[in-house]
Amino acid sequence: MKVVFGFYKSKKYLQRVMLSIVTTMVLVLVVSSITNTYMLERTVKRIQEDSNLKVLSQIRYNLAYMNDMISRLSNFVYRDNFLIPLMFSTELPKMDLIRGHRQMANIMESTSFLDSMVIYNKSQSELYGTSVNFMLDGGITKERIRKALINDRPHPTNRLIPISLNGSVNRIDTFAFIVTDSLKSFSETQSAIILFIKSDWVFDSLKKMNVTSGRDLGEVYIQTEDGSLLTSDAGASYTGAENQSRLTQLVHADKVAQGGTTSGFVIGEVADRKSVVTYMDDSLGAWTILYIQDYKQLMAEVTKSRNGSLAISGIFLLFAIAVSIGLSYKLYNPIENMLKQIRPYLAATDRKNEPAAGDELGLMSENVKQLSDQLKEISSGQIVSKYYVRRFLTDSLLFSHADMQHLIEKHNLNIKAMDGLLVCVLKFDHFAAYDGKVSNSSKLLYNFAIVNIAAEIMGKSYPCEAAEMRGDHFVLILSKVRQEDAAAIEGVKGMLREVQDTIDRYYGLSLTCGISDPISQFPSLSSAYAQALRLCQYKLVKGHKSIISSEDVRGNLAGKQSDLPDGVTRKLTEALKKGHLTNAGGELEKAFTLIAGYNYDDMIRAVSNLAFQLKNVAGEINDNRIVAFTIDMENLHQLLQEKETLTEMYLSLLSVCSQICEGQRPANMERNEMMLETVKELIEQRFTDINLSQQSIASTVKLSSAYIGKLFKESYNMSITEYMNEVRLNHAQKLLEGDSYTISEIMDKCGYANQSYFFRLFKGKVGTTPKEYRMKKSLT
Incomplete structure (x- = not known):
């Protein structure tokens, strides 16, 4: 046995072959087991979700039916002639009081779900009720009703309102249903009839639904608009404040993820254990019905199946190891024969220096693994850092200054607000052409290079964070840039020019830059970013590879002119109709000179109007000719959208003017x-x-x-x-x-x-x- 073990121990490559085959078999078996378990778990989840939603649909229907039934009863009660004096009489005769109490008693006896019934008289500010507690507990119940429904805050009418008259938290003992003579929320300024429905009548029906469907692993709750969980069960597991908050977060997050759905199925940690939460909004839009189940109990059969599968895989694995030893040796034979031919030519020192615990490939693999782990750590840190930089730029208003300071320090972001912040946007020129002809792998390389070049150059003078945004532009956040320091802004422009020239020289890419005004607070980053983006649009006037600050386009931003003077467009039309290209070109140049002083939106609109004017002129000329000339005016607006500067747009429209003038010559x-x-x-x-x-x-x-x-x-x-x-x-x-x-x-x-x-x-x-x-x- 020792000889056999020594033989295998001396064969390093044989060990790797055997290990590879065994590992492959293990992986196949493990992956197969995990996949089967995963598919089984998914199937169970899907079936469970469908089943839960069907049950909740029935519960929602029951609640809606109950609300409708109580609403019908309330309308009947509100019109009862014996109860009207109790609601509206300023001075209530004793016989009216007796008849009213008798009538309320009759109504109570005719229904099984009413717990009690109370009438509020606004004129007397008095409550009249029928229950024993209400009449015999010395006014305690009456005071609790006042506190819960009258003195607290306005309450909605014609809707079930869960309340607790015994003072218990999260455990309700009745549902109130308020009926008034208006649709406004009920307050102490209105007379009303208040019906109290037994809470057990609601929750017992839910429990019965749960038990009859064979689903006794969970608990049913009603969640109110403020996130409170209501139940009549004293032993409920999820009514703690932390659990309520967690459930609210889970349900809200799932609704947002599903696009505002009213029902769903979500899994998360609640009450220190993994739980399955099925939710469905009620038909009135006031409550959410929750069905909460323990994930471990729910997946007990899946766990049992997984354990059985692992046991079978283990038995098969022992057999596979025995087969792999023989198979490995057969595969190793050609290698051993090759080694027998090579070893005589190896120096003795080389054989002595061979590693005892492994071969050179093993050592190299270990080094690569260590480097890979380090790269993963660095990459993960960079991903998190860039995420927060992008988040600050787009959603800084969602954070407080202190929160952003904490995140910046936590993730070692190179952002400081002591002496001011500046946001610079570097945006690709001719992005559509770049996006169409450059491969995705090359784009990743360019993005990486641009971010690092910009961060390195700007970082020489200012703390700088750089990030790629949406693929078509990059953002630099510079710190310690004072608002009153004009020389500093000019210095920033010089460094940005160096960034543009470097990227152009090495990669042939042109970038336009927009510079925001300096800011002093982190929450203003989003507005500064939006300003820098808007300033980039003014490359329409400044041209490609320009660096634009608000000072550079102050005239455009303050301009109020939005339309071209009628004289310019009229003269352009006349010149085109006469076929005078020189005059038409002059008027077109005047128009673009005026347009260059407008704000961005007005520039785009004015150029579009000019294109529309040329199209109309060409159509009018064609209508009056025997032989029509052919000019493709339909694609003119598309052509203008492809242009990024006024100069390019001017040349395009000038070309159209030339075609119109030449088209008026006799056709061949x-x-x-x-x-x-x-x-x-x-x-x-x-x-x-x-x-x-x-x-x-x-x-x-x-x-x-x-x-x-x-x-x-x-x-x-x-x-x-x-x-x-x-x-x-x-x-x-x-x-x-x-x-x-x-x-x-x-x-x-x-x-x-x-x-x-x-x-x-x-x-x-x-x-x-x-x-x-x-x-x-x-x-x-």
Whole structure:
């Protein structure tokens, strides 16, 4: 045995092979067991959720039905002539009092769910009731009713209100139902009838529902709008303040995650144990019904199944280890033969220096593991830090100054507010083109490089935190920048220019920068970030790779002009109609000079109005011409959206003006006819080509597909595709009249690859299928 053990111990690679095979088998077995358990657990959860929601739906229906039933009873009671004097009489005759008490007693005897009944007379500020406690406890119950429903605060009417007249916390002994002569909330200024419903009548029905459904592992609660849990069970487990707060958090978080749903199923830690919480809002919108179950008890069968699965896996694993030893040795034979040939050539010193506990690969693996763990720690810390930087920029108003200071110190963020903060936004120029042509892996590299370059350069003079935001821009938070120090702002601009030049030089990327005004409080970071983003928009005026502060666009921000003067647009229209490109260009330049002084929103609107004006002018000119000129005005607004500066927009509109002026010259009809005849000849020569299309034809004649298609349609009242099918189907008819080819061969000779498509087109033209057409021709 010792010899065998020594043999295996000396074979380092054999040990690794054996360990790999055994580990693989273990992993397969463990993963299989975990997967099966996970799937079983998910199935149990899904079934449990469906079952719980069905039960809660029935409970909600019962509560709604109960509320409706009590509402109907209350309307009847409120109109009772014997009770009206008790509510509204200033001085109540004794006989009216006796009749009223008798009538209340009759009503109490006619219903099984009423605990008591009280009438409040606002004129007398007096309560009249029927219960023994109310009449014989020396006014204690009466005072508790006043405190709970009259003196406390206004209460909603025609709705069940859970209260505790015995003073217990979270344990209710009755539900109050208030009826008044108005829909306003009840207060001491209104007379009312108050019906008290037995709490057990509500909660016992819930318990019975629970037991009859075989679900006695949980507890049912009613959660009010303020998060309180109500139950009639003295031994309830979840009524503590901490548990109520935890349940409220779980339910609210799940509702937010599910988009405001009114019911759901959530798992979390409650009362120091893992619990399953099923919730459903009642139909009145005032309560939430909760069904809480202990997760461990609920998953007892799953745990039992998992333990059984692990036991079976363990037995199989012992067998697998025995098989793996033999298999490993067979796999090791070629390696051992190779080592026998190599060892004679190894120096004795090399063999002596071999590690006793493992080989070189093992040591290297350990070093890589240590480095990987260190990188994970560093990466995790950076992820958390960047998360809070982004959170501060977008949601700083949700934090107090002290909370943000604590988080900054906790995560070692390089942000200080003693001498002022400055937010700088670096935004990509031509982002759409960059996003379309750069791969995701390259984007990650660029983002990493830009953040580090910016942080390194700016960090030379200021404490700096940098973060990537939404993929199209980056944010720098600079500390110790005083608001009154203009020289410091200029210094920041110089350093930002260095960042822009460095990134442009190494990566060929252009960035525009917006600089916020200095701030002194952490909660103002969001507004500073929003200001820097808005300032970046003014690259429309300043151009790409500009650095913009509020001082640089003060005139734009203060400008009140929003529309171009009528004289400019009128002269531009006249010049275009006369075909005077020079005059039109001059007026367009004047318009853009004026637009450059507007605020951002007005600039965009003014340029859009100019584009709309040019479109109208082109349409009006075309309407008055015998031969219309072709200018693609439909894509003009899309073209403007792709431009990022006023200069680019000006050149685009100037190009349109040039097309309008040139389009008024007499059209060369012969050229168009020659081009269209060429298109027809191409179709007639190449109709057998399956890949023949409008795009390929346009490419052949060196014109755009849209232009050649529009010209063909205007000239022949059919599209190029329709003409192509006409030629192909005519040829198919000729071939079908003979018996030389099959239908598949005819399709191939006519340029069709899809039989159903060919049959549909043929029947649309001839009225019959190709087979029927051939048969008819053969008979005639």
